[in-house]
Amino acid sequence: MSKVAVLSAGSWGTSFSVVLGDAGNDVVLWARRDEVAENINSKGENSEYLPGIELPPSVSATTDHEEALAGADVVVLTVPSQTLRDNLAEWTPAIPRDAVMVSLMKGVELGTLKRMSEVIAEVTDADPSRIAVVSGPNLAKEIARREPAASVVACEDEEVAKRLQALFHSPAFRPYTSVDVLGCELGGAYKNVVALAVGMAVGLGFGDNTTASVITRGLAETARLAMAQGANPLTLMGLAGLGDLVATCSSPLSRNRTFGEKLGQGMTTEQILASTRQVAEGAKSCKSLLDLARRTGVDAPIAEHVDAVVDGRMTATEMMDSFIARDTKAETD
Ligand SMILES: NC(=O)C1=CN([C@@H]2O[C@H](COP(=O)(O)OP(=O)(O)OC[C@H]3O[C@@H](n4cnc5c(N)ncnc54)[C@H](O)[C@@H]3O)[C@@H](O)[C@H]2O)C=CC1
Numbered sequence: 001m002s003k004v005a006v007l008s009a010g011s012w013g014t015s016f017s018v019v020l021g022d023a024g025n026d027v028v029l030w031a032r033r034d035e036v037a038e039n040i041n042s043k044g045e046n047s048e049y050l051p052g053i054e055l056p057p058s059v060s061a062t063t064d065h066e067e068a069l070a071g072a073d074v075v076v077l078t079v080p081s082q083t084l085r086d087n088l089a090e091w092t093p094a095i096p097r098d099a100v101m102v103s104l105m106k107g108v109e110l111g112t113l114k115r116m117s118e119v120i121a122e123v124t125d126a127d128p129s130r131i132a133v134v135s136g137p138n139l140a141k142e143i144a145r146r147e148p149a150a151s152v153v154a155c156e157d158e159e160v161a162k163r164l165q166a167l168f169h170s171p172a173f174r175p176y177t178s179v180d181v182l183g184c185e186l187g188g189a190y191k192n193v194v195a196l197a198v199g200m201a202v203g204l205g206f207g208d209n210t211t212a213s214v215i216t217r218g219l220a221e222t223a224r225l226a227m228a229q230g231a232n233p234l235t236l237m238g239l240a241g242l243g244d245l246v247a248t249c250s251s252p253l254s255r256n257r258t259f260g261e262k263l264g265q266g267m268t269t270e271q272i273l274a275s276t277r278q279v280a281e282g283a284k285s286c287k288s289l290l291d292l293a294r295r296t297g298v299d300a301p302i303a304e305h306v307d308a309v310v311d312g313r314m315t316a317t318e319m320m321d322s323f324i325a326r327d328t329k330a331e332t333d
Pocket residue numbers: 008009010011012013032049078079080081083087104105106107138139140141277278279281
């Protein structure tokens with residue numbers, strides 16, 4: 001049995017602790033707030049993020065990060081992407097020196113344009129063999145309900161990916177290995193931006209032709225940027241690319257798609273942010289991914305338009321009109 005620390009106890013951290021517990025691991029969740037940790041320890045439930053889900057008995061919680069991290073073989077990181085750097089600055093001294101750090105996050109840091117594995121490497125100074133990523137079509141609520149799903153665990157060191165794969169393989173959760181950390185991370189971050197655009201189309205009342213067109217061109221845009229950065233194109237056709245894109249863009253459970261839907265219905269970003277506590281990573285990462293595309297010399301019309309709507313410089317209707325009016329070209333260009 002491995003000891004796994006999960007920081008923190010939001011939707012995905014708590015759901016992933018169900019996978020970890022069901023797979024036979026000893027799990028300690030770090031929660032920011034006392035009431036969340038108390039609820040998990042006394043009732044075996046995180047009623048704020050996952051009401052009605054019974055957590056495995058091997059899952060406990062604490063608000064003390066040192067306690068969560070003590071003796072951990074694996075450290076799972078699942079905070080909002082834009083806070084990771086500050087969180088790690090505080091947590092790094094308590095992370096055991098041989099523990100593998102696993103990012104479940106799907107975003108790119110504003111300003112530095114770094115992926116989460118890069119932020120982890122920079123702040124903790126860890127070797128790439130101690131940094132991994134899990135990404136795939138894994139909507140937290142469905143995973144917590146133990147509905148069957150697959151995912152990708154990526155690490156530059158394939159042996160480490162295989163070790164994590166064994167630790168994360170539960171009766172309902174099937175992880176595949178990959179060494180393409182970059183492809184998995186860009187797939188995960190970009191699908192949130194595409195889901196915002198799809199949500200806007202849904203909010204405007206458009207149907208499946210429109211959403212399928214945006215999803216497909218979104219995949220082309222993701223693949224263009226990821227391949228220009230050195231990703232394996234097959235990663236984008238896999239669970240961390242197409243798989244996650246389809247799940248997120250199709251599901252009313254997705255916070256990013258829902259955020260886009262509200263923009264399509266005419267709400268402003270400020271109004272939407274005020275209406276929820278939960279993170280919709282694409283609303284921030286549209287800017288960092290757009291900057292990354294510009295720096296790489298890659299055309300990124302979806303990121304560009306989504307960023308403009310999120311910023312209030314364009315309406316969702318104008319975005320859709322502008323997509324159609326763009327200069328025509330070959331599909332594979
Ligand atoms: N919810 C989902 O279905 C999935 C989410 N993800 C990714 O996982 C990451 C986390 O998302 P969720 O758990 O869904 O978000 P969430 O909003 O449900 O939970 C975020 C957690 O981070 C904590 N947090 C917020 N601000 C913080 C700060 N400044 N410092 C430390 N902790 C802070 C919150 O207390 C909460 O526990 C995101 O990058 C998301 O894209 C990935 C796959 C599935």
